[in-house]
Amino acid sequence: MMYVTFFVFLRFKKKQISHTMRTKYIDLISQTYEFPQEEFHVEEGELFFHDIPLMDIIKQYGTPLKITYLPKISQNIQRARRWFNVAFAKADYQGDYHYCYCTKSSHFEFVLTEVLKNDVHIETSSAFDLNLIETLYENGQFQKDNYIICNGFKRPQYIDNIATARDSGYENIIPVLDNKAEFDQLNKKVQSKCKLGIRIAAEEEPRFDFYTSRLGIRYNDIIPFYEEKIKQNPKFELKMLHFFINTGINDTSYYWNELSRCVNLYCDLKKICPELDSLNIGGGLPIKTALSFDYDYEYMIEEIVSQIKTICTRENVKEPHIFTEFGSYTVGEASAVLYSVLQQKRQNDRELWNMIDSSFMTTLPDTWAMNQQFIILAVNNWDREYERVFLGGLTCDSHDYYNSEANLNAVFLPKITCDTPCEEGQEGDVQYIGLFNTGAYQEAVGGYGGVQHCLTPAPKHIIITKDEDGELVTKLFAKEQSYKSMLKILGY
Numbered sequence: 001m002m003y004v005t006f007f008v009f010l011r012f013k014k015k016q017i018s019h020t021m022r023t024k025y026i027d028l029i030s031q032t033y034e035f036p037q038e039e040f041h042v043e044e045g046e047l048f049f050h051d052i053p054l055m056d057i058i059k060q061y062g063t064p065l066k067i068t069y070l071p072k073i074s075q076n077i078q079r080a081r082r083w084f085n086v087a088f089a090k091a092d093y094q095g096d097y098h099y100c101y102c103t104k105s106s107h108f109e110f111v112l113t114e115v116l117k118n119d120v121h122i123e124t125s126s127a128f129d130l131n132l133i134e135t136l137y138e139n140g141q142f143q144k145d146n147y148i149i150c151n152g153f154k155r156p157q158y159i160d161n162i163a164t165a166r167d168s169g170y171e172n173i174i175p176v177l178d179n180k181a182e183f184d185q186l187n188k189k190v191q192s193k194c195k196l197g198i199r200i201a202a203e204e205e206p207r208f209d210f211y212t213s214r215l216g217i218r219y220n221d222i223i224p225f226y227e228e229k230i231k232q233n234p235k236f237e238l239k240m241l242h243f244f245i246n247t248g249i250n251d252t253s254y255y256w257n258e259l260s261r262c263v264n265l266y267c268d269l270k271k272i273c274p275e276l277d278s279l280n281i282g283g284g285l286p287i288k289t290a291l292s293f294d295y296d297y298e299y300m301i302e303e304i305v306s307q308i309k310t311i312c313t314r315e316n317v318k319e320p321h322i323f324t325e326f327g328s329y330t331v332g333e334a335s336a337v338l339y340s341v342l343q344q345k346r347q348n349d350r351e352l353w354n355m356i357d358s359s360f361m362t363t364l365p366d367t368w369a370m371n372q373q374f375i376i377l378a379v380n381n382w383d384r385e386y387e388r389v390f391l392g393g394l395t396c397d398s399h400d401y402y403n404s405e406a407n408l409n410a411v412f413l414p415k416i417t418c419d420t421p422c423e424e425g426q427e428g429d430v431q432y433i434g435l436f437n438t439g440a441y442q443e444a445v446g447g448y449g450g451v452q453h454c455l456t457p458a459p460k461h462i463i464i465t466k467d468e469d470g471e472l473v474t475k476l477f478a479k480e481q482s483y484k485s486m487l488k489i490l491g492y
Contacts, residue, residue: 025414026382032408033291039072039333039436040291045382049336049436052464052472054379058432060474063340064358064459068439068477070114071466072334077118080285080326083298087305095277095321100149102283102327103129105440110463110477111331112136121147121172123325127158130165148173149280149325151199151242153215154182163189176242176280178215183229183236190235197240197280198222200265202258216242219261223269231273240278240323241266248284249300256307263308267315279308280323287332288437289373290405328440335439337363337459338379341431344389344416352389354413356433359393359456361400364438365446368399376405379432384414391433395454402435449481451489457481 022031026042029035041048046055050069057067077099084097100121103112112132122133122142130150136142148170150162162175163186176197177183186194199216217225222241230238243262245255263279270276281304286295305322312319339356346352366372376391388410393400404410416431452458458481467473 023385024383025378025386025412028386028412029291029377029382035291037291040377042382045380047377047379047382047434049434054338054434055432057462057474058338058379061460061462061476063338063432064356064363065338066335066363066459066461067338067464068110068335068461069464070110070334073111073114073331074118076330076333077115077120079297080324080329081118083301084305084322086298087302090302091305091309093305093309093319095319098147098321098323100147100323100325101330102325103132104444105327106331106443107132108443113141115330116141121149123149123151125152127155127161130158130161133165144169145172147323149197149240149242149323150175151178151325153178154185156185159185159189162186163191166190166194167192174240176240177217180217180221180225180229187233187235193234194236195239196230196236197242197278198226198238199242199244200262202243202245202262219265222265223272226269226273237275238269238273239276240280241269241276242280242282244282244284248286249281249304250286251300259304259307260311263311264315266320267312267317270317270320277318277320278323279320280325283325283327283329285324285326285329287328287440289375291375332440333437336434336436337438338432338434341416341433345392352387353392354389354416354431355392355394357394358459359395359400359453360391360402361393361395361397361453362446362456363459364435364442366442367402369445373405374438375436376402376411377434377436378414379434380429381414381431386412387415389413394456397453449478449485451486452481455483455486457483457486
């Protein structure tokens with residue numbers, strides 16, 4: 001009798017446990033991460049992004065859909081400015097801080113309009129950037145005393161545009177020399193006295209195929225080059241040293257070593273070049289690519305400022321003004337791409353493929369070009385059980401898929417209840433998903449408005465902002481690309 005009672009008790013306990021098991025998608029996310037988070041929360045099984053009800057947006061515009069939430073851009077600029085101001089105060093740092101926006105991360109007019117609301121400067125990388133700036137000036141959005149930091153390898157048109165800009169009154173345009181030959185080219189074209197910068201060829205981490213960056217002038221050549229070419233030329237004054245390593249601003253020995261080398265070179269150069277007064281530490285401030293993202297912005301910025309201050313004090317050199325060129329950090333977290341799952345395919349015993357209604361190669365080219373990973377979340381059906389899946393794009397290219405998150409090496413989504421194409425309102429309503437923080441580089445790399453891979457059309461793109469009352473306002477920026485636009489480009 002005792003044994004029977006114990007057996008019944010075990011069965012009862014197992015039943016109890018089974019009822020309390022957390023197997024829903026919302027359970028998976030909340031158990032795996034700290035959730036909700038600042039930009040994500042869930043209401044009635046549906047996802048909100050920056051308080052935007054994504055299902056409402058999908059019902060209005062459909063999928064595939066790109067969205068850009070403009071207030072996030074200003075928010076990130078102001079945060080970075082605040083971090084630097086605090087760091088300056090703590091270190092009693094005597095220089096100024098200048099936030100420059102890296103235009104190559106996104107050239108869209110609505111992006112630049114939002115960026116320039118925050119009294120920032122601009123970093124360029126090619127000739128046409130300066131034509132863009134001239135348009136902004138004509139529209140009253142950019143002033144001629146703002147800084148323009150001209151990076152990149154400079155072909156003749158870029159040199160011509162720099163010279164034209166300086167001679168037309170852009171007094172704070174600073175061409176940063178990528179190689180020695182650019183100085184001679186500028187010397188031939190520029191008529192007005194021009195400020196100048198030099199980019200240092202930084203050493204990279206061992207994971208790269210090369211040891212030293214292809215960009216810039218090597219350390220040992222900079223001081224001799226200044227003394228030979230720049231020092232005696234009355235048309236130029238060297239104002240800035242620039243450095244950047246490909247891995248960005250991270251708490252590693254490689255970053256701190258390069259920063260130290262750069263600041264020491266600045267001090268050596270400052271002693272023979274009194275007009276030198278600025279250090280440009282480039283971009284590379286990370287953005288959130290996973291829900292587990294953990295980066296101490298305040299610590300990193302305070303440490304950078306402190307190290308620059310310490311080295312300059314030791315060398316008895318006045319600390320420089322600090323410039324940054326944040327691109328991805330400025331715009332990356334403002335955007336998302338939304339898809340619907342067209343169909344689920346079981347290709348073997350272990351692999352389920354959720355086929356989306358677009359192509360990763362068209363909408364998010366970095367996923368296949370450089371294995372970039374983004375935050376991926378279900379938009380709806382958070383109250384369903386979850387399953388592991390692969391995401392497949394529409395094209396027949398072998399690289400058009402997505403199969404892992406940054407920290408999980410897998411993709412988990414709510415279970416699909418129909419294995420044939422689901423229509424809205426049918427049992428097993430359409431599953432919608434979003435890839436988030438996609439606002440940097442994707443449109444430029446993918447060739448926005450051009451010929452797309454397999455002629456898969458670029459999706460609709462909407463802009464979201466807030467009115468004076470704090471209410472969300474949406475605006476259609478671009479319709480889904482038509483076949484006529486692509487055929488015209490192809491010459492038909």
